[in-house]
Amino acid sequence: MKNLLRPLCIALAAASLFSGCASRPQAPLELNVVALNDFHGNLEASKFNYTDKGQPATLAKAGGIDTIGAALQAWRAEDKDLMFVAAGDLVGATPAISSMWADEPALTALSMLGMDASAAGNHEFDQGRAELLRQQHGGCVSHRTGKACKLVPDFKGASFTYLAANVVDKATGKTLLPAYKIEEAKGVKVAFIGAVTKDTPSVVLASGIAGLSFLDEADSINKAMAEVRAKGATVFVVLIHEGGHTGEAFNEPDCKNLKGPIVGISKRLDPAIKLIISGHTHRGFQCKVDGRTITQAEMGGHVLSRIKLAVDPQSRELRDIAVRNVIMKPGEYPADPRIDAYLKLVKERSEAALARPVARVGAKSIGRKLTGAGEAPLGNLIADAVLDASQGEGVQIAFMNAGGMRKDLDVGDNLTATFGQAQVVLPFSNTIVVMDMTGAQIREVLEQQWIRAHADSHAAMLQASRGFSYAWDASKPNGQRVIPGSMKLNGVAIDEARSYRVAANNFLAEGGDGFPAFAAAANKRDTQIVDLDAFVGYLAKSDKAGKPAGSAEAAGRVERRN
Numbered sequence: 001m002k003n004l005l006r007p008l009c010i011a012l013a014a015a016s017l018f019s020g021c022a023s024r025p026q027a028p029l030e031l032n033v034v035a036l037n038d039f040h041g042n043l044e045a046s047k048f049n050y051t052d053k054g055q056p057a058t059l060a061k062a063g064g065i066d067t068i069g070a071a072l073q074a075w076r077a078e079d080k081d082l083m084f085v086a087a088g089d090l091v092g093a094t095p096a097i098s099s100m101w102a103d104e105p106a107l108t109a110l111s112m113l114g115m116d117a118s119a120a121g122n123h124e125f126d127q128g129r130a131e132l133l134r135q136q137h138g139g140c141v142s143h144r145t146g147k148a149c150k151l152v153p154d155f156k157g158a159s160f161t162y163l164a165a166n167v168v169d170k171a172t173g174k175t176l177l178p179a180y181k182i183e184e185a186k187g188v189k190v191a192f193i194g195a196v197t198k199d200t201p202s203v204v205l206a207s208g209i210a211g212l213s214f215l216d217e218a219d220s221i222n223k224a225m226a227e228v229r230a231k232g233a234t235v236f237v238v239l240i241h242e243g244g245h246t247g248e249a250f251n252e253p254d255c256k257n258l259k260g261p262i263v264g265i266s267k268r269l270d271p272a273i274k275l276i277i278s279g280h281t282h283r284g285f286q287c288k289v290d291g292r293t294i295t296q297a298e299m300g301g302h303v304l305s306r307i308k309l310a311v312d313p314q315s316r317e318l319r320d321i322a323v324r325n326v327i328m329k330p331g332e333y334p335a336d337p338r339i340d341a342y343l344k345l346v347k348e349r350s351e352a353a354l355a356r357p358v359a360r361v362g363a364k365s366i367g368r369k370l371t372g373a374g375e376a377p378l379g380n381l382i383a384d385a386v387l388d389a390s391q392g393e394g395v396q397i398a399f400m401n402a403g404g405m406r407k408d409l410d411v412g413d414n415l416t417a418t419f420g421q422a423q424v425v426l427p428f429s430n431t432i433v434v435m436d437m438t439g440a441q442i443r444e445v446l447e448q449q450w451i452r453a454h455a456d457s458h459a460a461m462l463q464a465s466r467g468f469s470y471a472w473d474a475s476k477p478n479g480q481r482v483i484p485g486s487m488k489l490n491g492v493a494i495d496e497a498r499s500y501r502v503a504a505n506n507f508l509a510e511g512g513d514g515f516p517a518f519a520a521a522a523n524k525r526d527t528q529i530v531d532l533d534a535f536v537g538y539l540a541k542s543d544k545a546g547k548p549a550g551s552a553e554a555a556g557r558v559e560r561r562n
Contacts, residue, residue: 028310028319029186032079033237034072035307037087037279038299040123041094041106043343045330048302053249060329063301065109067328069339071304072113081185084115085192086160087279087296088241091135092123093406096423097350102147104155105346107135111159112339117181119194119239120164121279126428128208129176136162136177144429151349163194163239166220168213176212179224182233188316190309191233193224193273197242197261197280203403206510206519217242218268225270234316235309236273240265243281243296250284250298251325258287258294266292274318277305286323293321303327354420358536359543361417363552366409370402370461373472373560374449378405378425379463380555382535386432387465389534390503390527393434396489397442398465398503401513404428404531405463409550422536432529433509435521439496443482445517446470451478462515464557471559483561505531 045064051057076082090110091103098106110118124132127144134142138157142148149155165179180193195217201209221238228236244260262278266289269276275293282299297303303325310320368378379400387398407424411417437445449460464470471486487494494500504518506526511519542549 026313031309032082033307034084035277035305038089041098042300053252063328067330069336070333073336074333086118088119088121089123092126096420099427101151102144107158115160117161117192119241120162120196121241122200125204165224166195166215189233190235191228194239218265235318238276241279243278246285255287284325295323356419358417359539360415360548362548362550366550368405371554373558374461375554375558381550383463383465385535385538388538394501395503397468400463426532430505430531432527433506434503435524436499437502437521439494446482448515469557473561475562
């Protein structure tokens with residue numbers, strides 16, 4: 001009997017052993033995602049002013065493709081399946097080292113860095129749909145003939161995929177760009193669904209996006225979910241060029257006070273979407289909203305978001321998300337020789353053109369910061385340059401949008417501006433349009449400074465040329481703030497019934513930036529004078545006349561009362 005029981009005991013012990021193994025939970029699969037946003041062609045490291053959690057404010061150099069490349073190389077050594085994605089505005093409003101070559105260096109660099117996908121941003125549409133598609137697919141057919149394919153003769157296009165689920169071609173009913181891209185890592189299919197702010201038409205040239213509809217972000221993302229599920233995706237990540245803001249530090253874990261458009265969008269998304277990588281507002285955060293993680297890095301490549309996804313090995317569903325926003329400090333990781341060599345090549349090719357002296361100017365720093373009245377020294381200078389370039393067309397008043405001034409004109413103690421320093425001020429290659437506007441229309445466009453849906457203190461106010469002045473009353477309601485009789489041209493009150501010749505860039509002339517009154521102007525003509533050329537020409541002309549242009553102080557053309 002004893003011998004008969006022995007095999008039974010062994011069998012029971014074995015069953016118990018294997019049963020114990022089967023009941024032990026398996027460790028989750030770890031997927032790694034790295035994200036950036038609002039890169040804006042910042043190939044080189046630049047100043048980063050930040051507040052670390054619990055620390056005083058710090059100013060340091062951060063970013064640059066060499067720094068980012070070194071970090072990615074180190075992180076891929078830890079996980080070869082790492083996925084690198086972005087939330088838009090990779091190009092547009094870029095430093096001269098990229099924009100002077102039609103932003104081909106930025107797209108090439110990001111491709112070399114192994115980017116997989118990015119949401120389209122509003123700045124991807126700055127040069128119109130045709131140029132966006134060229135930047136995606138490559139080629140040299142471009143309206144930017146002086147820039148495209150000049151760095152290399154055979155631009156290949158971005159190797160990563162631009163995504164925009166909510167941008168639809170009206171003629172075909174199909175999305176202009178793919179709505180999503182599915183990546184597979186460790187046997188898990190991860191769907192990245194992209195979208196751009198539906199407000200894009202208000203901040204880009206209307207003619208460049210003719211025939212396109214920018215639909216609701218949440219509805220479009222939710223619509224794509226059925227298709228990615230059908231293709232086997234089990235983890236869903238939104239890449240969206242729309243953001244928010246919070247007073248918490250960029251690296252505060254699970255911040256709780258996020259505000260802005262992204263919050264409302266998040267609340268309407270399919271419950272299976274647990275991770276949103278956002279952009280557009282430039283400021284970093286890593287927040288929780290109703291159980292979802294919404295994360296954003298800092299602009300310019302200063303910070304990357306490192307995101308770890310814990311995925312159930314059986315169901316392949318997302319179980320947990322950990323985010324860490326990491327400052328890209330030069331020298332932290334061993335260099336990637338390929339990226340270093342490419343940056344060196346672009347810098348060498350760009351250096352001579354960027355270093356070319358343009359003119360002596362009136363101050364070592366001519367800034368774009370607005371006074372309480374809404375006027376900036378740099379705005380005065382650019383508006384004067386536009387007026388000067390178009391006076392042959394009979395122009396009497398010129399306007400510049402404050403949001404179009406991307407950097408201060410910083411020239412240093414020698415007071416000599418270089419082409420590169422001028423170019424970063426006006427990187428969009430807008431042209432000057434002249435038009436007829438009545439005095440009433442001019443007043444209307446000024447009133448629109450305070451009623452724009454997306455207005456803020458740094459982007460809403462128009463900058464006016466010399467000779468034009470007005471006063472406004474902050475205590476009055478929107479639409480009634482310009483003080484009657486205060487608009488003057490060379491000291492003479494503007495007649496609301498009379499027609500005046502006005503100049504502005506083509507973006508404003510089409511009603512962009514929330515100024516539809518410009519679109520209603522009569523007798524428009526695009527001079528084809530690029531605003532940067534007008535700016536550089538005015539600086540040189542003023543210097544030659546012995547009167548270097550520009551000041552550190554605003555000219556006082558706008559008066560604020562109350």
